[in-house]
Amino acid sequence: YLECENEHGSLPPRRVCPHCGSTEIKEVSLPETGEVIAHTTVHVPTPRFSEDAPYDVVIVDYGQVQLTGQLVGADDDDIAHGLDVAVQLGEATKTGEPVVTFVPAEL
Numbered sequence: 001y002l003e004c005e006n007e008h009g010s011l012p013p014r015r016v017c018p019h020c021g022s023t024e025i026k027e028v029s030l031p032e033t034g035e036v037i038a039h040t041t042v043h044v045p046t047p048r049f050s051e052d053a054p055y056d057v058v059i060v061d062y063g064q065v066q067l068t069g070q071l072v073g074a075d076d077d078d079i080a081h082g083l084d085v086a087v088q089l090g091e092a093t094k095t096g097e098p099v100v101t102f103v104p105a106e107l
Contacts (some may be wrong), residue, residue: 037060
């Protein structure tokens, strides 16, 4: 993600901090894991993801930034706010396009 001189994080990449307008921006690596803060199960997807449904979508907090993506490798009973997850690059079943995915972090 990008971080300005005032430590505001942002995604996607941009040239100016959306919080304070600073142009002093540097790249910072995401932490290894983040925490699920919201989730839902998609049963009626867009045509692009029709072969993936049903699938779980989560919002993951990484401190300075939040990412949204599909959660894979977790049972419905395991999905809860506070679940630690790691980000990966997955693939949509129908189109083969890259998809941001999350997997439960290993203990």
